[in-house]
Amino acid sequence: MIELEVNCIQRPHPEAPHHLITHLGHSAFECRIPVELAITQIRGKLSRYYVLDAATDERIYVDVRREPGRVPYLQAQIEGVWTDHLVRLPECSRRFRLIREGRSLDMRQSARFLAHR
Template structure:
């Protein structure tokens, strides 16, 4: 299983703080995957994904959240709490 750091995301509307994420990536490692590819990989146990908080240096793992009536989505999990560190990342180059 590979452990991959996510350093950027893409959303349909760049400035929206509540818009869903369409892609996650790491330009330094030359990858950019769709949200669906990341969810499939996490569910299969093929890869783990994480972000590093730029201020504290704390790692936050990315997990799949499933809520009734909604499509699965990704959130970070650190210190036993779900949070939205992903939405604060820069946009990935396309």
Template structure:
């Protein structure tokens, strides 16, 4: 299954990295057009342990793949990467309603 992340929800408070502030991600299954929402940890687990494929489209329609990362303090999170560089495409998405 391949999904496209369409929005994010951020939690309040202090975070060591802005990607840690993402609490939920809204997404669309690209095969069925079904829309759902997952927590940051659910998305991390799905990509890492279930071979899930997630991506984000930028304003120009370019696709950036979403990968998993883990901070030195143990915080698990997801972040986009393109051309072998970690990017901030998730942070540019609108807030989920």
């Protein structure tokens, strides 16, 4: 399983909650991936996404959250407790290259979407 760092997000407006995040990205590589694709990769155990805690530099993993009446969405989680680490990330530029489904699994080599630490 590939572990990928996320350091920016995209959403309709800066104060939008977790369930409205549309893309995950990494500013160093100027790429972003649709949340739906990230959810598919997480569920299929193909990729694992994380954000770095600014205070401890520890990985905080992103998981799929399911709530009644809502489509599944992504949120960071520490030891089973949902956190705001993902939604607090800065916005990705809309100029960042979009990684689409057909290229999702070659991110590490050709797209270099997210940095490994």
